[in-house]
Amino acid sequence: MVCVFQVFGKKDSGKTTAIEIAIKKLVSNGYYVAAIKHSHHIINSENKDTMKFEKAGAKIVIFHSNDCALFFECSNYDYINLIPADVILIEGFKNINIGKKIEIRNVNEAEYIANQIVEDAKECKKEVKMEINGKIAERSFQNLAIFNLLRSLKVKEVKIID
Structure with a gap:
């Protein structure tokens, strides 16, 4: 499983600073890093177009302006494994x-x-090694997505049959 670290504490205790430092160190060590910010604020409220699209039946809604937000049902935390x-x-x-x-x-x-996060992450880093048509696939964002999906489904091998 992907390494997941939850940093929590009171307001202004240094949560964001600790995560920012850890991200910089992990990235410089070659890790692909994702960050999740938990907020109590609602950003996809009832009167917004994005919520209207979701209620109409869209499984994924993307709000794209100068930055981007992705909305999908997240009543549980399974998405973290993907x-x-x-x-x-x-x-x-x-x-x-x-x-x-x-x-x-x-x-x-x-x-x-x-530093504690960076040290602990050493123990659970798993290189993505996928063989596609007889060649080892390069380590990339797309391959990590496929690898994590397969790993979450406990798939060990996929063969293409013509």
């Missing part, structure tokens, strides 16, 4: 067990916590 990443860092979800939980109490702990 994120094409080696490491997923989550800010929040204190009351839910999704990954390794790390509490931060003070912004002065940010560097220490980031």
Whole structure:
């Protein structure tokens, strides 16, 4: 499974700082990193067009402006296993067990916590090794997506039969 780390703490305790430092270090070590920010605010409210599309039956709705937001039903957390990443860092979800939980109490702990995440991530990094038509597929965002999907379904081998 992909490494998932949950950093939680009170407001202004250093959660974002710790995750930002960890992301920079993990990326510099060659990891594909994803980040999830838990918020109590509703961004896809009832009166928005995106919610109207969702209610009409669309399974995935994308709001694309200068930045991009992707909406889909997320009543559970299964989507985390499909994120094409080696490491997923989550800010929040204190009351839910999704990954390794790390509490931060003070912004002065940010560097220490980031280093702890980087160290722990070494143990669970799995290289993507897929063979496509007899050749090892290169490590890429797309291949990580396919790899994580297959891994979440516990598929070990796929053969194409003509």
